[in-house]
Amino acid sequence: xxxxxxxxxxxxxxxxxxxxxxxxxxxxxxxxxxxxxxxxxxxxxxxxxxxxxxxxxxxxxxxxxxxxxxxxxxxxxxxxxxxxxxxxxxxxxxxxxxxxxxxxxxxxxxxxxxxxxxxxxxxxxxxxxxxxxxxxxxxxxxxxxxxxxxxxxxxxxxxxxxxxxxxxxxxxxxxxxxxxxxxxxxxxxxxxxxxxxxxxxxxxxxxxxxxxxxxxxxxxxxxxxxxxxxxxxxxxxxxxxxxxxxxxxxxxxxxxxxxxxxxxxxxxxxxxxxxxxxxxxxxxxxxxxxxxxxxxxxxxxxxxxxxxxxxxxxxxxxxxxxxxxxxxxxxxxxxxxxxxxxxxxxxxxxxxxxxxxxxxxxxxxxxxxxxxxxxxxxxxxxxxxxxxxxxxxxxxxxxxxxxxxxxxxxxxxxxxxxxxxxxxxxxxxxxxxxxxxxxxxxxxxxxxxxxxxxxxxxxxxxxxxxxxxxxxxxxxxxxxxxxxxxxxxxxxxxxxxxxxxxxxxxxxxxxxxxxxxxxxxxxxxxxxxxxxxxxxxxxxxxxxxxxxxxxxxxxxxxxxxxxxxxxxxxxxxxxxxxxxxxxxxxxxxxxxxxxxxxxxxxxxxxxxxxxxxxxxxxxxxxxxxxx
Numbered sequence: 001x002x003x004x005x006x007x008x009x010x011x012x013x014x015x016x017x018x019x020x021x022x023x024x025x026x027x028x029x030x031x032x033x034x035x036x037x038x039x040x041x042x043x044x045x046x047x048x049x050x051x052x053x054x055x056x057x058x059x060x061x062x063x064x065x066x067x068x069x070x071x072x073x074x075x076x077x078x079x080x081x082x083x084x085x086x087x088x089x090x091x092x093x094x095x096x097x098x099x100x101x102x103x104x105x106x107x108x109x110x111x112x113x114x115x116x117x118x119x120x121x122x123x124x125x126x127x128x129x130x131x132x133x134x135x136x137x138x139x140x141x142x143x144x145x146x147x148x149x150x151x152x153x154x155x156x157x158x159x160x161x162x163x164x165x166x167x168x169x170x171x172x173x174x175x176x177x178x179x180x181x182x183x184x185x186x187x188x189x190x191x192x193x194x195x196x197x198x199x200x201x202x203x204x205x206x207x208x209x210x211x212x213x214x215x216x217x218x219x220x221x222x223x224x225x226x227x228x229x230x231x232x233x234x235x236x237x238x239x240x241x242x243x244x245x246x247x248x249x250x251x252x253x254x255x256x257x258x259x260x261x262x263x264x265x266x267x268x269x270x271x272x273x274x275x276x277x278x279x280x281x282x283x284x285x286x287x288x289x290x291x292x293x294x295x296x297x298x299x300x301x302x303x304x305x306x307x308x309x310x311x312x313x314x315x316x317x318x319x320x321x322x323x324x325x326x327x328x329x330x331x332x333x334x335x336x337x338x339x340x341x342x343x344x345x346x347x348x349x350x351x352x353x354x355x356x357x358x359x360x361x362x363x364x365x366x367x368x369x370x371x372x373x374x375x376x377x378x379x380x381x382x383x384x385x386x387x388x389x390x391x392x393x394x395x396x397x398x399x400x401x402x403x404x405x406x407x408x409x410x411x412x413x414x415x416x417x418x419x420x421x422x423x424x425x426x427x428x429x430x431x432x433x434x435x436x437x438x439x440x441x442x443x444x445x446x447x448x449x450x451x452x453x454x455x456x457x458x459x460x461x462x463x464x465x466x467x468x469x470x471x472x473x474x475x476x477x478x479x480x481x482x483x484x485x486x487x488x489x490x491x492x493x494x495x496x497x498x499x500x501x502x503x504x505x506x507x508x509x510x511x512x513x514x515x516x517x518x519x520x521x522x523x524x525x526x527x528x529x530x531x532x533x534x535x536x537x538x539x540x541x542x543x544x545x546x547x548x549x550x551x552x553x554x555x556x557x558x559x560x561x562x563x564x565x566x567x568x569x570x571x572x573x574x575x576x577x578x579x580x581x582x583x584x585x586x587x588x589x590x591x592x593x594x595x596x597x598x599x600x601x602x603x604x605x606x607x608x609x610x611x612x613x614x615x616x617x618x619x620x621x622x623x624x625x626x627x
Contacts, residue, residue: 085179086212102187105131108153124192133187143177156201163203183213250373251562257369267319272307281305283532284328300327313548318348334570341558350552352491355505360399370565405471413455445475461499478518480506505554512544
């Protein structure tokens with residue numbers, strides 16, 4: 001009778017052919033023994049792979065994935081086989097299918113550090129068995145060598161009949177190993193040694209299945225190349241792509257660094273409402289939802305600014321910040337996601353100049369911290385973290401950064417001095433001579449902004465350093481204080497890196513009379529068709545009536561900053577679950593077919609595209625898009 005080892009050996013000589021089934025599988029009326037069932041599972045596993053004509057190396061098993069999308073029928077066959085393996089492990093080896101908890105004695109990183117000085121060919125002298133856990137990243141030599149991955153570190157597991165304990169009646173070592181697959185989450189008990197080639201290894205005494213990977217993973221050569229699957233099934237992307245895990249870890253480190261920097265400088269972290277009665281604090285189109293009990297519409301906040309200023313008025317602290325989400329009902333692009341993260345900072349008695357310096361501090365601290373997670377190559381000096389290579393361009397972050405006014409930059413790039421234009425019509429004529437369409441630009445400030453966007457912004461991408469663009473027009477800055485030297489301008493700045501706006505700050509407007517006039521001007525813009533113009537906020541004007549000290553404000557976009565510091569080309573790469581259109585259909589057809597055939601077979605099937613699609617796209621019954 002064939003053994004599991006014999007089946008593997010047979011396949012190695014005719015690996016492109018579908019092997020003949022063991023004789024016992026043709027006996028339909030004779031109950032199979034546990035050993036025969038396991039061998040049948042092994043045969044069907046190899047047949048599923050080889051029936052497609054796929055040439056698979058017998059000394060390496062890094063997943064069942066193909067170079068292209070897997071046929072749903074094949075996917076269903078693999079899933080069915082893995083359910084059989086799960087049942088065999090439960091019934092033949094007495095292991096629960098999905099056990100409650102597991103207690104590793106060491107993480108893989110801790111194990112590597114503890115036994116780092118172990119010499120080639122040497123075993124750990126402490127004589128204690130270690131207990132580790134992780135996901136099977138690859139299997140070689142029919143499972144004799146397993147690479148265990150915990151998402152951060154990898155460790156080789158050596159499974160040999162001289163060490164591995166197999167329960168009585170469970171067959172040989174090979175029988176047990178044949179029931180494990182790449183992607184399974186396992187626990188391992190064993191002794192630590194370093195191989196003669198220098199590889200830190202655990203000689204496995206016991207293997208524990210903690211979670212069965214029922215669906216095939218992409219193999220190690222092709223990885224995950226389908227962009228839709230990458231974003232829609234982020235869990236698969238994170239399992240197989242170290243780069244994706246590294247990017248999202250860098251984001252977490254960046255946020256922690258910014259929070260720590262602000263707290264060290266005496267800023268108090270606060271929370272303000274996500275649901276607001278007025279969409280204020282920015283010029284943007286909001287999402288609208290409805291509160292049933294109060295029978296009123298509410299907006300998902302587009303910015304926390306006005307509530308943070310209320311806290312400054314109330315004296316909660318002279319320095320406050322909030323690191324949280326904002327929502328804007330706008331288009332999607334490689335740099336825009338409707339749900340995004342910012343840190344907003346308000347500092348009593350500070351000015352825009354202070355906030356520019358604070359921006360430099362936060363960005364350089366974030367760059368220094370993320371350099372420990374991502375590799376940036378050679379920087380400004382040996383090993384300097386204050387250099388970013390983004391899409392092949394080197395950008396130095398060493399402060400201070402240059403500061404130039406918007407109109408100065410427009411003059412340098414177009415030869416037109418809009419500061420010399422006293423009237424709107426004169427500015428419009430100058431802009432139209434440059435080829436700009438001014439039909440929808442109803443103020444001097446909007447014309448200057450349009451000229452900047454068309455002629456200056458593209459050139460900022462080539463700068464080898466960040467730049468602060470200062471003195472924005474008052475017409476497009478309804479919450480910023482007017483400049484003392486020219487009432488057409490404000491003490492507002494935006495910080496650009498690689499031509500992208502990553503920060504926006506100003507000396508805050510604290511005159512309630514001027515603020516009311518600004519809001520009224522915005523209402524006129526709104527009535528003229530600008531649905532992103534600011535709404536009137538009577539309560540905020542009332543708050544200013546009680547007196548807000550001179551204050552500096554700042555907002556930094558976490559998503560774009562993470563993109564720059566991790567060399568990510570799309571904002572979707574730095575958001576774990578970006579907004580996506582709903583997928584066509586729901587669960588994979590293989591899962592649907594299996595559950596129709598075996599209703600209630602098991603409850604914990606890995607979800608397909610449906611779950612992420614629901615997470616990515618708000619339900620229209622809860623969040624309605626305006627406009």
